[in-house]
Amino acid sequence: MNVDTDLAHLEWWANPSTCLARIPLTIEAIADDAWNATASPAFDQETREGLEFLLDLSPFATLRFKNDAVVDVSVGHSGDLKQLRLRAVSDTELP
Known part of the structure; x- marks a missing residue:
């Protein structure tokens, strides 16, 4: 089975100039518009709490x-x- 993975970042923006968090990921496409993602490297406690x-x-x-x-x-x-x-x-789905 050929699994296609890629690197990406998950970002939370407060406004166009302020990024609250940027998390490195390894992603695997599971459909045209969906991905499974694994945080890489593993989180420290502060990062985990911030993500929660x-x-x-x-x-x-x-x-x-x-x-x-x-x-x-x-x-x-x-x-x-x-x-x-x-x-x-x-x-239309975004707040």
């Missing part, structure tokens, strides 16, 4: 690919914050 806080505020973030292309995504997890599920969202 941001996800509690909003599940929406920006996925930035290594070629600088971006897509707005909804971020989900099943308890393990190192393993994330990302789904592209349209402008």
